[in-house]
Amino acid sequence: MKRLLCLVAAALSLAACSKDELASVKTYTYAGGIHQEGQIQYAEHPPVGGPHNPRWQQCGLYDKPLYDQYAVHSMEHGAVWVTYLPTLPAADLTALKAVLEGRSYVILSPYPGQASAVMASAWNAQLALETASNPRLKAFLAKYEEGASAPERGAACDGPYSTTATQ
Known part of the structure; x- marks a missing residue:
């Protein structure tokens, strides 16, 4: 019944259900502005904030894993980093790309060993999803992309670092 009400509300262009869609988002309390060279160990995988490299990952869609410390800096700028298990079926990856295509502040990359099939991470927020077509991804993007x-928020997301962890 609750899902039906959300669908009706969405059809009427109401945002009343977005809070319910994001109820499972885990939040954290990392401070920004801590730049550090080299490899950095993070408590969450993928990370959601903390110290990061002075250079940020160029936003875009990648087919190879990224270095955490560059992607974290992009999240500090307002990017949402969407990661997926490398075993994600091709159709699901295509669906993810369709949702993210054309967005300026998103990064997509595989992330071996993460806890869920798909994860959306922003500075101090993370959402675990079991499918690429879950509508909560769009709600997460609406709230956290340049959030x-x-x-x-609003600092550059184009370059200077566009290399992947495995070339």
């Missing part, structure tokens, strides 16, 4: 939780 208020990013310490340097």
